[in-house]
Amino acid sequence: MKILVCISHVPDTTSKINFTENDTKFDTNGVQFIINPNDEFGLTRAMWFKEKQGATVDVATVGLKDTEPTIRKTLAIGADNAIRIDTAPIDGYQVAKELAKVAKDGEYDLIIAGRESIDYNGGMVPGMLAKMLGYGFINTCVSLEIDGNTATAVREIDGGKETSKTELPLVIGGQKGLVEESDLKIPNMRGIMMARKKPLNVVEPIGNEVSTEAKKFTKPAPKGEVKLVDAENIDELINLLHNEAKAI
């Protein structure tokens, strides 16, 4: 089984979010970048398929050279090959199109991408990629088993779960649940050393066709002070929620 895991290079979850160039660009100054958490759950599940079922695992990222430390980390975790498509990601459509080319060329059986990146939260790439390839697609996937050519997947729905069966090739929009938080791997020294020798292929983009463009960023207005209510005076809280906030 050949697996491709799509990796997004995103600011760490604790990053301060600021903008530059007249609020048109994300300010990367002092920001630590990480593997998008939803992608990392997928990558870790892919490692399980590698260990238990002999799968090969490639990773692909759409991004410029600055994404390479993140890509190297995926190799240190255990991916076999990495592909970097040498262009800045602008929108989901463009990213999906670039990944579709790589996915088609590589004839992968299973493609895993996070259900959304934690920077733009678009939630577009996995579905678009599947449709462009003509493969089956399961989003918000929290469990995945592969037996031969058949996949059994559980998807999170509003208020529950849905189990389905399908044939490979398949695209998954992954998230926590594919593996547990405690299954995530911190690369060891051997992994890091080996990652240096693994291939990181840089490929040219096929184009820059975008359908949407981020124009300007703003930050939410600062919040007013919290109103503290005495623990002995619950009636006051209920009164505020009812008459002031109109929340109950």
Place this chain on the structure above:
Amino acid sequence: MSILVYTETENGKFKKASFEVASYAKAIADQTGGSVTAVAFNAANPQELEKYGVNKVLHVENEKLQKFNADAYAQVITEATKQETASIIVVSQSANAKYLAPLLAVNLEAGYASNVVEVPNTEDAFTVKRTAFTNKAFNETAINTSTKIIGLSTNSFGVHESETSAEIISFEGAVTDENFKINVESVDKNTDKVSIADAEVVISGGRGLKGPENWHLIEDLAETLNAATACSKPVSDMGWRPHGEHVGQTGKPVATNLYIAIGISGAIQHLAGISASKTKVVINNDPEAPFFKAADYGIVGDAFEVIPKLTEKLKEFKANNA
């Protein structure tokens, strides 16, 4: 010009988010001219949509489409868009809508903006305001394609009545076997409990609850307010509560009317995930907990004393205001 909305049903009933997307489409129609057409699958009462400004309902009653199937539903909406020559399509951000929208975007070669929180600006370029960086920022996004898809964030626009009369038209939608690659085998849904996505009120518990055996306190309070129950990341990581209840950056987003956090300190990732909620209440014994900076109302106190009292008082309140 026609604006198309996907109005989701559950067991034949429209979800509240369907009325919200209809209201939103009506607001666009008022701004740009044009009418609102809804696509509804197996609705018990499609006529209901006319209360929210829908002029036409394409009602799909295909036997094959009884159960949600993202690719098949996207195909039907694609056909409907072409038939109606619609240039704007509005979907909610429910799990199912988020599942089908990217498929629809590829079918229609349409630009798709998700997590939109305001009516588009159509003066110059067509731009929408959407949340980014998990609610830590907003982003104005231009949609450059002739057909545009908007994913409207839950509870961002609200439901607005606008009585009109709607024509109900039966719509077939040509689906093929190709659209049914995914075979749903079973659905496991807690039907007697409101889901986090649909709830008006969410009661969320953190490590301060000390253990899963104390969750009856959260559940009792939730029941009083017909609320969904949720939890912080450590609570789901420790297995006290199922993953489906984890809210925050890597969990579920919450955009509810009232969010009550109990025994949750308020890590930045948690706050980001819930900040779209309208009113936030925190109950924590640590006055230094970061959640107090993000909340509207707060009680510094012991959860084990405060929750039962709050539940009891709310019961009285509900009884008096029923």
